Amino acid sequence: MSGLLLKNIRPFGGAATNILIRDGRIASIGSGEPENVKVEDGNGAIAIPGFVEAHAHLDKSLWGMGWHAHQAGPTLEDKISTERRLRRELDIDPRRQSARQVALAASHGTTAIRSHVDVDTDQKLWCFEGVAETRQHFRDVVDMEIVAFPQSGMMIRPGTLELMDAALAAGADVVGGLDPCGIDRDPKGQLDAVFGLAEKHGKPIDIHLHEPDALGAFSLELIIERTRALGMRGKVTVSHAFCLGMTDRLRVNALVEQLAREDIAIATTAPAGWPAPAADELRRAGVRLCAGSDGIRDTWGPYGNLDMLERALFIGLRNNFRNDSDVEYALHVCTQGGADVLKLESYGLHEGAHADLVLIDAETIPEAVAARPKRKLVLKRGQPIARDGQALITVE
Numbered sequence: 430m431s432g433l434l435l436k437n438i439r440p441f442g443g444a445a446t447n448i449l450i451r452d453g454r455i456a457s458i459g460s461g462e463p464e465n466v467k468v469e470d471g472n473g474a475i476a477i478p479g480f481v482e483a484h485a486h487l488d489k490s491l492w493g494m495g496w497h498a499h500q501a502g503p504t505l506e507d508k509i510s511t512e513r514r515l516r517r518e519l520d521i522d523p524r525r526q527s528a529r530q531v532a533l534a535a536s537h538g539t540t541a542i543r544s545h546v547d548v549d550t551d552q553k554l555w556c557f558e559g560v561a562e563t564r565q566h567f568r569d570v571v572d573m574e575i576v577a578f579p580q581s582g583m584m585i586r587p588g589t590l591e592l593m594d595a596a597l598a599a600g601a602d603v604v605g606g607l608d609p610c611g612i613d614r615d616p617k618g619q620l621d622a623v624f625g626l627a628e629k630h631g632k633p634i635d636i637h638l639h640e641p642d643a644l645g646a647f648s649l650e651l652i653i654e655r656t657r658a659l660g661m662r663g664k665v666t667v668s669h670a671f672c673l674g675m676t677d678r679l680r681v682n683a684l685v686e687q688l689a690r691e692d693i694a695i696a697t698t699a700p701a702g703w704p705a706p707a708a709d710e711l712r713r714a715g716v717r718l719c720a721g722s723d724g725i726r727d728t729w730g731p732y733g734n735l736d737m738l739e740r741a742l743f744i745g746l747r748n749n750f751r752n753d754s755d756v757e758y759a760l761h762v763c764t765q766g767g768a769d770v771l772k773l774e775s776y777g778l779h780e781g782a783h784a785d786l787v788l789i790d791a792e793t794i795p796e797a798v799a800a801r802p803k804r805k806l807v808l809k810r811g812q813p814i815a816r817d818g819q820a821l822i823t824v825e
C-alpha cells in the first residue's frame with residue numbers, strides 16, 4: 430500500500446471531502462477513493478495546515494522538571510540574571526528541554542517552529558548546540574528555525590558578537606537582537622552589529638523589542654532605517670513591538686505604514702498584561718503578522734503550553750474579535766501568518782503542498798478556537814506525529 434487517504438474531512442471547516450497523500454505531499458483533494466492506500470476516517474473533522482509556532486524559546490523551559498516557584502524580580506534585567514543563575518543550578522539542559530517542547534508542540538498540532546536560542550558569554554554555544562541536536566533528531570517531526578539570540582545583551586557583554594557569528598556559521602538560521610536601548614543602551618552599536626551579521630551571513634533578522642512607547646518607537650525607526658538602507662525588505666521580523674500599542678496613534682500609524690513599506694513582519698504573543706500591536710491595524714496596512722508562545726514554564730514565568738490553537742484564542746481576546754471572520758483571522762495568524770514569516774515552501778491545504786496538517790473535531794474554525802478540543806490527528810509530511818492530543822514520539 431502506498432499513500433494515505435484522509436476520508437471525510439472538511440478543509441477549513443468547509444464541505445466534506447477526501448485528501449490523498451503520497452510521498453509526504455497532498456496528491457489530490459476530492460471525493461475519489463483509490464484502492465490500495467491506507468485509510469484514515471476523519472468523521473467530518475476540520476482539517477487545517479499544521480500550526481506555525483513563530484516565537485518560541487526551546488532552550489529554556491522547565492517543562493517536565495516539576496513545578497518551579499517563580500523567583501525573578503519585576504524587571505527584564507531581573508529575569509535575565511535569574512535565568513543565568515538558575516540554568517546550571519537547576520540543570521535546564523537545552524537538548525532535553527527542547528526535545529520535550531517539540532513533543533508538546535506536536536501534540537497540539539504544530540509542525541514548524543522558529544525558536545530563539547540564547548547565545549551569551551556564560552552559556553556560549555551550549556544552548557544552540559543542544560537545540561540544533563534536537564532539530565536534527567526530530568527533523569521528520571517539525572521544521573525548525575533557530576535564531577541566534579543575544580539574551581543577555583550584545584554590546585554590554587564583549588564576546589557575544591563573536592559567539593553570535595559562530596552560531597550563524599554553525600547553522601543558526603536567523604540573527605536575533607534585543608532591546609537595543611533598554612538592554613544594551615547602545616542602539617546604534619547593537620543594530621549595526623545585528624544588521625552586519627545578517628549581511629555577512631545572508632540571513633534574516635528577528636529582534637525582540639519590548640521597549641515601550643517613545644523609546645520603542647525610536648528603536649523601531651532605527652530598525653526600519655537599516656532595513657531600507659541595506660535592502661533587507663521582507664527579511665526582518667520584530668517580535669513583541671509593544672510600542673505599537675502606545676497611545677500616540679499618529680506615531681503608531683506612521684510606524685505601521687513604514688513597516689508595510691519595508692515588509693517588516695511582526696511576531697506577537699497577544700499578551701494580556703501590557704499594550705501590544707493591534708492585529709486588525711496591521712492587517713489593514715498589509716503588515717505580515719505571526720504569533721508565538723514565547724518562553725513557557727520557565728524562569729521568566731509559570732504559564733504557557735505551546736498550544737497555538739490557544740494562542741489563536743488569546744489573539745481573539747486581545748483584539749476583541751467576536752465575529753467568525755475575525756476569529757478565523759486569529760487562526761490564520763497562527764498558521765499561514767507564521768508560514769509567510771518563516772517563508773515555508775509548499776505550505777497549506779492544496780494539491781502539491783506538504784502534507785503537514787491537523788484534524789480537529791469542531792463544527793467551524795471559530796468553534797475550534799473557542800473550545801480548543803484535543804487535536805484528533807497531526808500529520809507531518811503525511812506521517813502521524815500525534816493522535817488524540819498525544820505526541821507519538823518518545824522523549825526523555
Ligand SMILES: [Zn+2]
Binds near residue numbers: 484485486637723724
Ligand atoms: Zn521571546
